[in-house]
Amino acid sequence: MDDRVILRVGAKILIPFIMIFGLYVHFHGDYGPGGGFQAGVIFAAAFVLYALIFGLGNAIQVLPPKAAYICAAMGVVIYLGVGFLGIILGGQFMDYSVLAYSYTGQHYGIIGVELGVVTTVFGVMVALFYAFAGRRRVDS
């Protein structure tokens, strides 16, 4: 891929914006369309693009499969951790209104929970991509 300058430069320009857009979709998810799942997929798309342009080897150096695996599990811990926070602060499980005053608590809660979703979806998407990309072709 060394000679394909347009692709390399284009990808370098696009990848940060894709990531920022992923974060936007996450943080704006409680107001508009979007949310954790979409944000996680978009964020993972940045890595998939990187792997397509710069090769799987480089991508694995940036984000080892082990890290994707940890992300996938950590997301569930974050999600449920926010839920447990509700109990610890004296509310029901997943009760966000005890996190902060009035609607602010709901915002904190949903962003925290969605952060868990983002992490898991991102991890699983990248792991799936690695699993398929890592397979050798039958004919070679």
Add this chain to the structure above:
Amino acid sequence: MSEHLPALLVVVPLILAPVAALSNRPRAAFAAAFAGCWWALYASLALLTRVRSEGVISYALGGWAPPYGIELRLDLVNAFVAVTVATIGAVVIPYAWTSVKKEITEDRIPLFYTAFLLMLSGLLGITVTGDVFNVFVFLEISSLSAYSMIALGQDRRALTATFQYLIMGSVGATFIVIGIGFMYVMTGTLNMADLAERLPAVMDNRTIPVAFTFLTVGITLKLALFPLHLWLPNAYTYAPSAVTAFMASTATKVSVYLLLRFFFTIFGFAFAFGQMRLNMVLMPLSLVAILAMSLVAIYEINVKRLLAFSSVAQIGYMVLGISFGSVLGVTAGLLHIFNHALMKGALFMAMGCVMYRVGSVQLSKMAGLGKKMPWTMAAFVGGGLSLIGVPLTVGFISKWYLVQAALEQGNWLVAGLVMIGSLMALVYIWKVVEVAYFQEADSDVEIREAPLSLLIPTWVLVIASFWFGIDASTTAQVATDAAELLLRGGS
């Protein structure tokens, strides 16, 4: 703390699942799974005790009041089922440690325990939730983890079995969610109690019978009622032993619970049995399941597969009980959920012991095992007696209620067919006993008794299946109360 038990029952195993995955060491993952299972047993028993003394427990998830938010709702019916699931989980998990070390490669063991915890929390989630969409979500959690656990089987055929189950299970789940969607379109609510209130007003619309049909087919696919059971035998045969023992005793039982919940609590007895004539469908199918699947089991030469076909027949007994639409019948169905979990768990665990020492569960490989593995085969006989329905075993209690329910409606034919089903169970259990006890073993093969870590959990279930067969007062009382609750239409 204790007021959060309904949520914690499901959530503690759920959060231990990623912990088991992150630890990435067999021992730590096992510890997490062990803690999750025993926590679930404690929590479900505490909840059942509370439901029995105080009545229905309702828990508003996230502090949102019930019809709008997700409600966890425990009454006698689902508390009873939750205890069944948690009991089997708590007994199977110590068994799994030794069995899994032999049957699954070491790098996959932490993921096995992760999937086990996910499946447990999924099943418990289906049981405790009072929200129909939640049911679907937890159903997917438990099914997906079940697929991955079956795929861990040693035999390569486990993969095709998993794929078959994946397709059939997904069809079932899709049907269920279509049914739920139709109900939501007509009523605008997903809460079970609220649905029960709002559905009668829109019953005349054709959408509701269609929703009912989709749900019936979807759930009967999940619980493997006769013509929709094709995924089950292979899945049970090729899954790792501990997985088979756990799944056979829990997954289909929870689906039977769902059937009860949707028919009696949500749609109501009058609609399900009066207007839709559900008994006209369920009764013949369950009778065919009992007779045809027992017949198939008689000719089976792989003992795990034999037991799997027997499971389809036993599911027939549960659905048959429900199809009577009477308190006695539903009691029989509920009792058999618990009783069958005990005996089938014991039988599959005994087969796991054979797998551990012999490396195969083909009937031909089991010659002379009665002498070489006396405790294992005695456990098999114990479970088998229960399957036949010999007095002093739990199997007898279920059959007793079932026959009573049939006679109550003057249905001698069905009562007779139930008896014939028992005789057929005698034939296929005897077939194994004959090979194990009365055939000479190959003297050159050295086979020792299974290790204690496998035998003790197996025997716990065998003894329990006798214990609750001799003193059935508690289980029968809970099941009768639960059945009355269901038929009253309340929850």
